[in-house]
Amino acid sequence: MAKPPLLRFFSGLIGGTRAVESIVPRRTFDDVVLPPSTRRALDQALTQVTSHDLIFTRWGLGERHPTGLALAFNFAGPSGTGKTICAEAIAHALGRRLLLVRYAELESMWMGDTPKNVAEVFRLARDEQAVLFFDEADAIATRRAVSFDQGSQRESNLVVNVLLQELETFNGVVIFATNLAANFDPAFERRLRTHVLFEMPGVEERERIWRVQLHPTKTPLADDVDFRALAKRYEGSGGDIRNAVLKAALAAASEPGPDALKAIHQRHLDEGMRDVLAARRVMRQSILDGRALGATGPLEAVDALGSGLGRRAALALGLSVAALLVALAALAATVL
Ligand SMILES: Nc1ncnc2c1ncn2[C@@H]1O[C@H](COP(=O)(O)OP(=O)(O)OP(=O)(O)O)[C@@H](O)[C@H]1O
Ligand SMILES: [Mg+2]
Structure with missing residues (x-):
């Protein structure tokens, strides 16, 4: 089978x-x-x-x-x-x-x-x-x-x-x-x-989420990192914090200099989170713009479907009337 x-x-x-x-x-x-x-x-x-x-x-x-x-x-x-x-x-x-x-x-x-x-x-x-x-x-x-x-x-x-x-x-x-x-x-x-x-995290939870996203011993953190300040400043979800941490780590790792001296600073985390939140705003905006410009959103799709069905129904009705007329003509021809 x-x-x-x-x-x-x-x-x-x-x-x-x-x-x-x-x-x-x-x-x-x-x-x-x-x-x-x-x-x-x-x-x-x-x-x-x-x-x-x-x-x-x-x-x-x-x-x-x-x-x-x-x-x-x-x-x-x-x-x-x-x-x-x-x-x-x-x-x-x-x-x-x-x-x-x-x-x-x-x-x-x-x-x-x-x-x-x-x-x-x-x-x-x-x-x-x-x-x-x-x-x-x-x-x-x-x-x-x-x-x-x-x-x-x-x-x-x-x-x-x-x-x-x-x-x-x-x-x-x-x-x-x-x-x-x-x-x-x-x-x-x-x-x-x-x-x-599942609710969005509050300040307390965000502070702890910033921490759990980093390795407790292996991730090099600069002294200026302040999770409390990040938690207060940015109202993101756990997923946003995760993405911001990964961006920050990448930025810190790509800076020039020997690896042993590299560390994640507050500015990396700040920039990471700003990028993530900005990207989310762009996404939301483009969805709204798409609707405003009349691109096919769900409602337009339903409308289009409706008018498509309307056209098809009219065509079917037209064809049936034509078929009826032909049948009547044939009947008349036979009777006559
Ligand atoms: N409450 C949380 N505590 C710790 N980390 C979190 C939390 N929420 C999200 N994260 C981080 O964000 C990542 C994405 O979270 P997850 O996939 O569980 O979200 P989700 O609610 O399933 O989202 P989606 O609806 O988009 O699928 C996780 O892998 C984790 O790293
Ligand atoms: Mg999920």
Whole structure:
């Protein structure tokens, strides 16, 4: 039998961004700094997860009670707030692999095959006893809300049905990550046990995130580095801080002079963060400009689709009227 498309892709591709990746988790909760409310919600989720794993996997009750046991979470929050690391940390805490599914890519790669691929990733997760993580899961929800196209609407309904079926028979942990306040299908929403809200870090958290992004002993830091000042000055996410640190390290390393004398200074970190935040503003601006200039944004696309459908409907009506007239003429000719 031919391999399902997902498996072909999974086993065939080397490099590039993969739609599905099986990871041995390395990052732990020590690598994550979270605002207190997010931390509390996550601790509760972790307690549920560890007792679930103990009862249903290690104590074997999952084999006695095979349905309706999946623990499904929604990690919701802005980009760079630590959703992916926390999914990895949960898998690490359980001593399991993390099966990372980039949902948007899985969906765009094989139009029409998404429900089959979703079923396939559940099978992989079962085989590997992995924690299943659907990243970019907004697409599951939003496609349904904006789609006027019958084909993709049907497919997204099918995906939700497959997800519900699979959740019914999967007895592991499934995490969905979303950036928006996702507009999930109500039946699917009910199946998600807990929503963990990932908030942007405050000053305290940002200061600690700056620290955890550097190696405690190996990274050379100049005496002028002041994390508190950086945390107060820039309201970025953890992801922004990470990118700023990498930029700063690159700038410090490329300065002239012997390596032994090189160190990261406050000005490198300042410039790194300014660059990162400026790049984000440019991105946001170009998205807004694109809309203002009438480039095809989602709404315009829907309009275009609508007028396309209108034209096609008019054409079909015209053709049917013409066919009717020809038939009437033929009938008249026969009768006469
Ligand atoms: N709360 C945090 N504590 C420490 N580091 C963080 C935190 N949040 C983000 N980071 C850093 O930023 C990087 C990106 O974070 P992560 O991928 O977990 O964000 P995300 O919420 O999944 O973002 P996206 O929605 O874009 O996928 C991490 O690898 C880590 O280095
Ligand atoms: Mg992520």
